[in-house]
Amino acid sequence: MIFDARSSELSDSFDVDICVFGCGAMGIALAREFIDFGARVLIVESGDEEADHETQSLYDMTSTGILPRSGPYESRLRYLGGATNHRGGWNRPYDKSVIDKWPVEYEELERYFSRTTDVLDLQHRNFDAIEAWGQREDQYFADLGPGIISEIRQIRALKMWQEYKDVLSDSENVTILKNANLFDLEFTSDKNAVQSAVVKTLSDDTKRITAKHFVLASGGLENPQILLNIDRLSGGVFSSKSDAIGKYYMDHVGLEGDVVPLKCMNPKLADHRQFAQYNIQPDEEKKYFFVRPGFLLDPSVPDYKHFPRHYFTVGDFHPQCSYQTKEQHEDLYGHSRFLWDAKKAGANPQVSMAPLFLDFAPIPNASSTVTLTEQKNALGHFVGNLHWQFHEQQEGIVSEISNAFEKRMAKNGLARVRLSHYVAQHGLALPDGSFKNDSHHMGATRMATSPKDGVVDKNCKVHGLNNFFISGASVFPTYDWSGPTFTAIALALRLSDHLKQRL
Ligand SMILES: Cc1cc2nc3c(=O)[nH]c(=O)nc-3n(C[C@H](O)[C@H](O)[C@H](O)COP(=O)(O)OP(=O)(O)OC[C@H]3O[C@@H](n4cnc5c(N)ncnc54)[C@H](O)[C@@H]3O)c2cc1C
Numbered sequence: 001m002i003f004d005a006r007s008s009e010l011s012d013s014f015d016v017d018i019c020v021f022g023c024g025a026m027g028i029a030l031a032r033e034f035i036d037f038g039a040r041v042l043i044v045e046s047g048d049e050e051a052d053h054e055t056q057s058l059y060d061m062t063s064t065g066i067l068p069r070s071g072p073y074e075s076r077l078r079y080l081g082g083a084t085n086h087r088g089g090w091n092r093p094y095d096k097s098v099i100d101k102w103p104v105e106y107e108e109l110e111r112y113f114s115r116t117t118d119v120l121d122l123q124h125r126n127f128d129a130i131e132a133w134g135q136r137e138d139q140y141f142a143d144l145g146p147g148i149i150s151e152i153r154q155i156r157a158l159k160m161w162q163e164y165k166d167v168l169s170d171s172e173n174v175t176i177l178k179n180a181n182l183f184d185l186e187f188t189s190d191k192n193a194v195q196s197a198v199v200k201t202l203s204d205d206t207k208r209i210t211a212k213h214f215v216l217a218s219g220g221l222e223n224p225q226i227l228l229n230i231d232r233l234s235g236g237v238f239s240s241k242s243d244a245i246g247k248y249y250m251d252h253v254g255l256e257g258d259v260v261p262l263k264c265m266n267p268k269l270a271d272h273r274q275f276a277q278y279n280i281q282p283d284e285e286k287k288y289f290f291v292r293p294g295f296l297l298d299p300s301v302p303d304y305k306h307f308p309r310h311y312f313t314v315g316d317f318h319p320q321c322s323y324q325t326k327e328q329h330e331d332l333y334g335h336s337r338f339l340w341d342a343k344k345a346g347a348n349p350q351v352s353m354a355p356l357f358l359d360f361a362p363i364p365n366a367s368s369t370v371t372l373t374e375q376k377n378a379l380g381h382f383v384g385n386l387h388w389q390f391h392e393q394q395e396g397i398v399s400e401i402s403n404a405f406e407k408r409m410a411k412n413g414l415a416r417v418r419l420s421h422y423v424a425q426h427g428l429a430l431p432d433g434s435f436k437n438d439s440h441h442m443g444a445t446r447m448a449t450s451p452k453d454g455v456v457d458k459n460c461k462v463h464g465l466n467n468f469f470i471s472g473a474s475v476f477p478t479y480d481w482s483g484p485t486f487t488a489i490a491l492a493l494r495l496s497d498h499l500k501q502r503l
Contacts, residue, residue, distance in 0.1 A: 002169050004048075005180035005201045012207055014177070016040040017503055019197060019211035021182040021226075024082020026217035026471040028160045028168070029119050029489045033496035035171045039503050042209060043174070044199050046181045046218075047079025054202055055079065058181070058377055061221070065368065065387040068251060068437040072221055072386060075439035080178065081161025082219060083439070089157025091120055092127055092482040093490065098361065101478045103449045103458035104491075112490040119489055120158055127152045147408045153482060180207060181379050182218065182226060184233050185468075191237050193466040202378055213499055217471040217492070220441025220484070224249070224370040224474060225384040227445060227455070232372070232382065241464030242451040245444070246370040249388060250479055252438035253428075255358040255398070257419035358405075358419060359438075359481040360398055363391035370444045395427040440484050445474040453477075460495050471495055 003010055018034065020027045023045035034041045047055045056079075061072040068075070077085045093113050099106040117125050168174050177199070183206075184198040196210045216223050224246045231238040231245070238245055368389040372382040399419075406417045448454025451463035456475050462468045471492045473484035480487075 001174075002176045002178060005177050005199065005207060006203065006205060010207075014042055014175075014207065014209045016042040016175070016209065016211045018042070018213045018215065018499060019044065019209050020215045020217050020471075021197070022046075022082065022216070022218035022222075023080050023161065023176060023178075024217065024219060025084050025087075025160055025485055026488060026492045027215075028081070028084075028164050029492045030215060030217065030471060030496050031168060031174050032119070032164060033493060033500075035167060035174060037173065037500065039173060039500075041174045042211070043168075043176045044180045044182060044197075044209070045080055045176060045178045047077075048178050049080055051077060051079050051085075054378065055179075058379055058381075059222075060377065061225075061384045061386050062373055062375075063386045063388070065389045066435055067432040068388065068435055068439075070437055070439050072384075075437075076219060076221065076441075080165075080176075081159055084158065084160040087157055087485065088438075088483070089155055090153045090483050091122055091156060091486045092151065092153045094480040094482065094484075094487040095151075098478055098480040099487075103447055103477075104494075109487075109490055109494060112493045113486075115493050116486055116490045119493070120156060120486065121163070122154045122156050124152075124154060127154070146412065148405075148412065151482075177207070182216070183379060183381070185214075185230050185237075187234065187237055191240075192464065194468045200379060211467075212503065213467045213469065215469045215471050215495070215499075220444070220472050220474040221249075221370065221384070221386070223470055223472055224444035225372070225381070228370070228372050228384070229381045238455075238462070241462065242455045244366075244446055244448065244452070244454050247366045247368075247444065248364045248446050248477075249368045249370050249386065249444040250362045250364065250442045251388060252359055252362065252440045252479075252481070252483070254436045254438065255360075255419055256436075257358060257402070257417065358398070358402060360394075360401065361479050361481045363394050363397070364443065364446075364478055365389055365391040365394075368443075390428055395429070399427060438483065440473065442473040442476045442479055442484050445470050446477045447475045448477060459498050460491060469495060469499075 017039040018041045020030055020041065020043045023031075023043045027043050027045070031041050031043050046058065056073070056077070059073050059076050059078050063071065075083070077083050079085070093110075093116070096106045096110075099109060114125055169176065179201055180199040181201070182197060183200040185194050186196045186198065187193065188195050194214050196208050197214060199207050199209060216226060218226055227238050227245050367387075368391075369387045371385050371387065373385050375383045377383050402419050409417045445455040446453075447456050447458060447460065449457070454463070454477060456462055456470050460469045460471060460475055462470060471488070473488045475491065476484060476487070
């Protein structure tokens with residue numbers, strides 16, 4: 001059932017077993033698990049079926065740190081389906097080495113990877129390049145020789161509301177309340193549990209929801225802002241329970257570079273729904289492994305017309321670089337110098353440059369924050385401020401991992417590789433607004449064993465509250481290079497099992 005909170009015929013109160021705030025990737029993945037389970041689930045969603053300017057404006061924030069090219073207003077979508085309505089759809093679970101630093105056991109989370117591939121409608125359960133692709137004759141991506149491992153990202157940009165709308169709205173026990181925003185929470189007198197939630201429409205109609213359990217699933221940037229706002233309204237209930245609200249915010253950045261293939265690695269893509277990303281073999285480069293890099297190189301760029309369209313919708317491609325088109329390149333000197341070096345090293349002059357992207361796992365940084373300003377939005381919440389900052393060691397490590405990858409590729413006789421001249425010279429000190437951020441909002445309500453270091457425990461439950469949980473990448477305590485959605489959904493499915501046990 002779908003109800004519109006603006007309807008005058010609707011009751012002013014709801015009583016359910018589980019109330020979920022947000023009908024994006026997490027809210028949908030969670031609610032699906034309760035279809036026919038026999039518990040009453042209510043999803044409260046801020047938006048409607050389509051975007052509207054007034055609701056979307058609730059996503060306005062100010063920014064005082066690194067200015068992302070894709071800012072908080074335009075990168076998010078505040079309507080049913082959330083950011084999955086325009087998400088790129090590159091999917092890969094986080095690596096064991098990253099999750100091993102989390103309070104939750106990797107093996108326990110890994111059990112949900114198979115169900116996550118179903119939710120995201122992915123083709124393969126196997127993300128190991130050699131096993132998934134190794135046997136195919138037309139596939140050369142899988143093995144780049146010693147010291148380099150390849151890791152698969154599967155591409156599928158599932159619009160989750162379109163996909164699951166019917167099954168959710170036909171369900172007897174799942175109700176969706178659209179055009180309703182979580183505004184405030186009412187706590188028990190000992191402040192150890194949430195009693196009810198106050199949700200509001202933009203015309204100030206109020207509904208009150210009582211539930212056994214509440215799940216905040218309003219997106220990686222919104223989850224901390226909602227906690228901070230409710231903290232102010234409640235006189236500090238959340239800040240009395242954790243020191244970490246709004247700290248450790250992080251996003252991914254893709255750095256550009258160039259590749260000149262020395263060897264023919266120009267296969268047809270075997271499968272348009274998979275992409276290999278390369279990484280330095282952990283055994284050989286252990287010291288870099290905690291900031292796992294993922295290098296995306298594409299030696300078959302001359303054949304780019306045959307690429308699947310969604311590959312190009314992911315982000316801005318920098319101009320095709322070749323001998324013929326090198327004048328398009330932003331950094332002519334560096335580019336031609338590099339090509340010349342490559343030619344001397346034996347590159348086939350017919351082979352064009354291919355783009356290289358380095359996605360790196362950012363180092364958690366407590367000074368990278370989401371806070372509140374004194375300005376209010378149309379809902380009556382204080383507008384947030386994003387102060388995104390890299391860790392002071394980030395730049396040096398990015399440069400080291402790039403060099404290590406470059407050496408490895410050259411040693412294996414595969415390609416000349418380097419980050420773009422600008423990045424090589426200036427590192428991460430790019431001018432404001434030139435960061436190609438991925439809009440992967442992570443970390444600002446992080447998971448930790450102690451409330452000193454984090455907001456939620458290993459079950460995604462807010463420290464010090466018996467029945468309030470957070471779902472989404474905002475709970476990640478550390479990050480991998482790949483997109484967060486797969487792993488966040490695996491956590492959401494684990495949370496749904498946990499809630500079933502508690503009911
Ligand atoms: C352009 C873009 C490309 C991306 N590409 C990738 C990719 O390739 N791979 C990858 O892994 N990830 C990608 N992501 C990230 C991915 O989209 C997110 O990880 C995912 O959507 C997060 O799901 P969520 O449910 O936490 O948040 P969302 O999907 O943003 O959903 C949050 C929902 O909460 C609602 N809401 C907000 N505030 C309130 C409130 N107060 N009350 C009630 N409801 C509220 C919103 O309307 C929305 O529907 C991309 C994101 C963007 C923006």
